[in-house]
Amino acid sequence: MKRLLFLIAGISLISLSACGGGKKFFGDVIPADTAPVIEKKGTNLSDILKSNQDPNTAIGVNRYLWIATLEVLNFMPIEAADPFTGVISYGYGSVPGSSKLYRGTVLINDPALDGRSLKVFLQPKSGTADLKTIKAVENAILNRARQIYQSESKL
Secondary structure (H helix, E strand, C coil): CHHHHHHHHHHHHHHHHHHHCCCECCECCCCCCCCCCCCCCCCCHHHHHCCCCCCCCCCCCCHHHHHHHHHHCCCCCEEEEECCCCEEEECCEECCCCCCEEEEEEEECCCCCCHHHEEEEEEECCCCCCHHHHHHHHHHHHHHHHHHHHHHHCC
């Protein structure tokens, strides 16, 4: 009985493997005598390298928010900064005139000069950060970014 079952299973597998019909799993087999056609759209190397995007938004991070963040939080040492993801990580630093140490992370996730583009995370050396303090830092960064934008638009 077991021999008959193995014999039927073997014959089934052999017959099913012959049903491929010359096709690959992901499409037809390309015959060797026809070369693939490559479309030419008239582009050259300079067209490929030329960017049609606004340089302020090419990375996806608002440059005014980036500069303002670096200026406002200049009392904290920068541990890491990535302009492609919009993340700036700071080490512990104290606000001038205060002995309280903070470390922070800033996320700039939109090219718009808007409050929704900016997320500030602060952590004091002990305890939790006050929401008013975080909002004050966000507002200071936004105000400085607007000042930088206005001063550059006057030039």
